[in-house]
Each structure stands twice: as C-alpha cells, then as structure tokens.
Amino acid sequence: MAEQAETLRRTPLSRDRILRTAVALADAAGIDSLSMRNLAQELGVVPMALYKHVANKDELLDGMIDVVIGEIDPPAPGSGWKREIGRRILSARQALRRHPWAPLAIESRTTATPAILAYLDSMVGTLRAGGFSTDLAHHVMHAMGSRMLGFSQELFDPSRQAGRSGPAEPEPPAAMPPEAAARFPHLAAIAAAAAHDDGSVVGSGCDDQFEFEFALDLLLDGIERLHRQGWTSARRPD
Incomplete structure (x- = not known):
C-alpha cells in the first residue's frame, strides 16, 4: 500500500x-x-x-462536468434520428447515475461547459441530419430541456424536498395527510397509484427509470409526428 x-x-x-x-x-x-x-x-x-x-474551484467543477459528459456514448450515424437521440439520452442518464452529484452541478452553472455544448450540438446535428428544420429542432431542444442530458425536474420526486436533483433511487411515496387529500383529491389519487406491488421488481415507490423512459418515448413519438407533418412555428394555432 x-x-x-x-x-x-x-x-x-x-x-x-x-x-x-x-x-x-x-x-x-x-x-x-x-x-x-x-x-x-x-x-x-x-x-x-x-x-x-x-484556475479555481469553478474551473475545477466545469472540468469535472466535462469528464462526466465525456462518458456519454458517441454518435453512431445511420441508426435513424429517433433511435439515436433516445440511445444517447439514456446513455447520458447512465452517466449521471454513476455520478449522482452531476445534475445539481450542471444546474448550478451559469454557462454551459465545452463538453455540454459539443454534446448538444451533436444532438441538434442528429435532428438536422434526420431532416428536421432548424425551426423544429429549436423547439425540440426546448421541449426536451434537461431531459436531453439525462435528467428531469420531477414534480413528484421526494428528493426535491431535500435539495437534491437528478436521478434518484426509488423511494416509497409519502402518504398525503387526510385534510390535504380532501382538498387535492386528484393529486391524492395519483400519489396512491404510485405505489407498486411489493413483489414487483421495482418494489415500493415510483420507478424513476421507467417514468423517465415513459416520458422520453412520449416526447419522441410526438416529435416524430410533427416532423412527418412538416410542422413549423409559423403554422402554430393562434
């Protein structure tokens, strides 16, 4: 030693x-x-x-973020934009799960690091290569938000209450007090629905990975539909 x-x-x-x-x-x-x-x-x-x-702690943190982003799978042209975007987003999520501090660190920066800019640029490039207009690609990036980097702002994630961010291990849902449940019955209903069977592979609480992939699939399907329709922001309804 x-x-x-x-x-x-x-x-x-x-x-x-x-x-x-x-x-x-x-x-x-x-x-x-x-x-x-x-x-x-x-x-x-x-x-x-x-x-x-x-030079300082800020530069150190930026460099650490770039190390993590460097773990995301590189582009693999030829697989189709939808499959490629989904594959790299899930790779980004795996990288962040290996480094749980990274999402909050990314959120704390006032400017994107070089590696993040390069990654996002390549994702836009994938959309453009898939036939997306710059207009639609612009709105896709807004719709994806932090999900493009493998994490999302979860409204029902208990870890938010503790000031944490990004992917978290499944936790049992907190029971809503009766008075709150009476006042907000719809939230109480979905909170109760979040509990999985004890015998499931997920266990109690929401399956964070499943919820992420579920939303990602919805977004990609919707984006694909708009792309096929030739959507542009000039054609959006008043």
Whole structure:
C-alpha cells in the first residue's frame, strides 16, 4: 500500500488526473465535501500545485462536468434520428447515475461547459441530419430541456424536498395527510397509484427509470409526428 501511494505521488500532475480524482472524491463523499485542500491531499501535492492546472474551484467543477459528459456514448450515424437521440439520452442518464452529484452541478452553472455544448450540438446535428428544420429542432431542444442530458425536474420526486436533483433511487411515496387529500383529491389519487406491488421488481415507490423512459418515448413519438407533418412555428394555432 505504501509503495502504491508513493507511486501515485511520483505520477506527474496533470489536469486530467486532477479532474478524475476530483470526480472520484465527489462520487464517494458528495460534491459539497470536495475542496482544493482535500483534493491536493488525495493527490499527494500541496494545494498551490493544483492552480497550475485549474484556475479555481469553478474551473475545477466545469472540468469535472466535462469528464462526466465525456462518458456519454458517441454518435453512431445511420441508426435513424429517433433511435439515436433516445440511445444517447439514456446513455447520458447512465452517466449521471454513476455520478449522482452531476445534475445539481450542471444546474448550478451559469454557462454551459465545452463538453455540454459539443454534446448538444451533436444532438441538434442528429435532428438536422434526420431532416428536421432548424425551426423544429429549436423547439425540440426546448421541449426536451434537461431531459436531453439525462435528467428531469420531477414534480413528484421526494428528493426535491431535500435539495437534491437528478436521478434518484426509488423511494416509497409519502402518504398525503387526510385534510390535504380532501382538498387535492386528484393529486391524492395519483400519489396512491404510485405505489407498486411489493413483489414487483421495482418494489415500493415510483420507478424513476421507467417514468423517465415513459416520458422520453412520449416526447419522441410526438416529435416524430410533427416532423412527418412538416410542422413549423409559423403554422402554430393562434
């Protein structure tokens, strides 16, 4: 173990090594626990050595996001726009599930990172190659929102109450108090419907992955219909 640690200390410091170590630390203990000091300690260097490769914590976080986005499957032209868009979105979701801190980190940035811009550009390129007008592609990107990156803003996700974001493990639905159920009967009904049988492969609570793919399929089917109709924003009803 001591020899392994010494080998790591002798490994030349690089931006890539810093970012991947930071990602591993965030995966293990959460993004809030990450600091330049404990990152430097993990790498076996003094904190000032990090600043030769990353200017500050913000640049570090941007680089970490780009590492995660880099795990998304690359384009595979020739499979058709619908299959390709769906495949890469689900790949993005898998990447975010490996790094649960990433959705909130992405949301916290005021500008998109280079890797996110490149990914989104390639997705628009897939739509355009599939015959989409720039007009329809523009509205598709709005409709997809964060779902294009593999996560969504769930109205009924209990983790929202704890300030977390992105993909979450299924949790049992919280029972709605009787007075609230009486006031909001429709919400109470779907809250009760969210519970799965105990013997199911999902267990109790909503199947987050199923709900994501269900909505994704609905969106892609609707987009396909508009594309076939030659929809443009100029033809939308008043």
